Amino acid sequence: MSYTNLIKNTLDILDFNISFTENPLEKERIKGRICQVFSGTxxxxxxxxxHCGEKK
Structure with a gap:
């Protein structure tokens, strides 16, 4: 199973247009708390x- 499929199954992501690299998990401090953050594409x-050029 690929990293992308494993992460998508774990997080229950159904979007086919999201993929993850081999090492997508980082720990970051957000508002004073240590959080696990997945980075994807x-x-x-x-x-x-x-009308306005804003991306949807």
Whole structure:
């Protein structure tokens, strides 16, 4: 099983457009607490709003 599939199954992520690298887990201090943070990649280009240019 790949790292991406293992993490997606563990976190119950259903989006097919997210992938994870071999070492995606880091511990970071957020608001004074140590947290485990997974870093991933979104594999598609978001479309821009034709009116304001904001990406959805």
């Amino acid at each position: 979104l594999n598609y280009l978001a479309h821009s709003c034709p």
